[in-house]
Amino acid sequence: MLKSNPTVSRLQPFTSTIFAEMSALAASTGSINLGQGFPDTDGPPAMLAAAQQAIADGVNQYPPGPGIAELRQAIAGQRAAEYRQPFDPDSEVLVTVGATEAIAAAMLGLVESGDEVIALEPFYDSYAAVIAMAGARLVPVRLRPDSSGRFALDPDELAAAVTDRTTVILLNTPHNPTGTVLTAQELEAVAALAISRDLLVVTDEVYEYLTFDAAAHLPIGTLPGMAERTVSISSAGKSFNVTGWKIGWACGPAPLIGAVRAAKQFLTFVGGAPFQPAVALALRDELDWVRGMAKGLQSKRDRLCSGLRDAGFEVTVPQGTYFAVAGIDRLAAPGEDGAAFCRSMPERCGVVAVPQQVFYADAGPDGPGARYIRFAFCKRDQVIDEATDRLASADRRRR
Numbered sequence: 163m164l165k166s167n168p169t170v171s172r173l174q175p176f177t178s179t180i181f182a183e184m185s186a187l188a189a190s191t192g193s194i195n196l197g198q199g200f201p202d203t204d205g206p207p208a209m210l211a212a213a214q215q216a217i218a219d220g221v222n223q224y225p226p227g228p229g230i231a232e233l234r235q236a237i238a239g240q241r242a243a244e245y246r247q248p249f250d251p252d253s254e255v256l257v258t259v260g261a262t263e264a265i266a267a268a269m270l271g272l273v274e275s276g277d278e279v280i281a282l283e284p285f286y287d288s289y290a291a292v293i294a295m296a297g298a299r300l301v302p303v304r305l306r307p308d309s310s311g312r313f314a315l316d317p318d319e320l321a322a323a324v325t326d327r328t329t330v331i332l333l334n335t336p337h338n339p340t341g342t343v344l345t346a347q348e349l350e351a352v353a354a355l356a357i358s359r360d361l362l363v364v365t366d367e368v369y370e371y372l373t374f375d376a377a378a379h380l381p382i383g384t385l386p387g388m389a390e391r392t393v394s395i396s397s398a399g400k401s402f403n404v405t406g407w408k409i410g411w412a413c414g415p416a417p418l419i420g421a422v423r424a425a426k427q428f429l430t431f432v433g434g435a436p437f438q439p440a441v442a443l444a445l446r447d448e449l450d451w452v453r454g455m456a457k458g459l460q461s462k463r464d465r466l467c468s469g470l471r472d473a474g475f476e477v478t479v480p481q482g483t484y485f486a487v488a489g490i491d492r493l494a495a496p497g498e499d500g501a502a503f504c505r506s507m508p509e510r511c512g513v514v515a516v517p518q519q520v521f522y523a524d525a526g527p528d529g530p531g532a533r534y535i536r537f538a539f540c541k542r543d544q545v546i547d548e549a550t551d552r553l554a555s556a557d558r559r560r561r
């Protein structure tokens with residue numbers, strides 16, 4: 163007889179995602195979806211044309227396992243030009259099916275079952291699931307709002323989380339969902355700890371270009387002593403507005419990339435043949451387009467943040483990514499947490515956001531993220547304005 167719940171116990175906590183629920187609510191109520199983070203404009207035209215041309219030219223069969231040489235060379239070229247990070251395209255660069263697969267393959271290839279993996283909390287939703295798939299344990303270290311509202315890393319808290327079972331620190335900067343860009347000081351503390359406790363660092367840098375004002379992305383792999391113990395992960399999705407292409411990559415020393423490849427080759431083997439030459443072109447020729455897009459995002463950030471403030475939210479202005487975190491204390495009904503608030507928003511005001519609490523190990527109504535919700539601002543200006551207008555009038559009606 164079939165078990166009533168056939169899902170294995172290690173994956174039972176992960177069977178549904180709030181993103182699917184909220185996107186379905188957005189569709190059924192005709193709401194503006196600022197929940198899931200995908201842009202509503204296209205990437206650089208030459209890159210899009212290159213993918214179409216590749217299909218027309220018959221680039222439609224399995225590419226080489228590690229990715230096509232042209233793309234691996236372009237990735238190595240970009241890391242060298244942007245960060246002076248030298249990688250051998252043949253042994254130190256691996257093309258993956260999005261950053262998501264690179265993270266999964268890194269956990270499956272580098273973490274023994276029973277090991278502990280430290281991740282910054284709140285964390286991207288796939289981290290907990292793939293750490294569980296590896297049979298490992300996630301140890302969250304919380305980013306906490308400082309006096310300016312920035313979610314900051316406390317190096318003492320991080321050091322206290324390391325045990326004899328810790329093998330990997332899984333970093334994410336620029337950080338989703340808080341918008342924090344880790345500072346040189348914070349990264350130096352992580353590096354010093356990794357070196358003194360002999361840990362690997364896997365760093366998710368998919369928002370490497372999406373930083374604002376004076377904040378700049380510093381890859382931890384460039385710090386002294388870190389190249390040999392760091393796997394750096396990024397992706398075309400966020401940089402070039404092609405979240406549906408799922409072309410990502412991992413860079414690091416050959417032994418670490420070999421371990422990631424060992425897992426990757428049996429997850430998907432390969433992916434995205436016609437997209438690979440297009441992303442190679444974009445990494446070579448379209449970085450000015452990306453920088454222009456990031457500038458545009460900064461003004462979208464300001465547009466959304468001031469609209470949210472006018473609507474009564476407390477807003478943390480993000481230094482990077484395309485998400486803004488808003489506090490609901492002034493707007494929520496008594497006893498209402500972020501999840502209940504988000505479920506009521508489509509009906510109340512025709513806007514969808516995501517409760518921040520789903521990015522915490524304790525996602526309950528009294529958990530640390532329960533008073534915040536997350537909005538995406540990678541949308542056309544008129545969409546942002548319409549959303550904040552709706553939020554402002556709805557919440558005025560309610561008060």
Ligand SMILES: *Cc1c(COP(=O)(O)O)cnc(C)c1O
Nearest residue numbers: 260261262286338366397399410
């Ligand atoms: C979007 C996102 C990813 C996934 O990247 P893909 O290339 O689409 O797989 C990974 N990490 C973070 C923090 C993200 O926001």
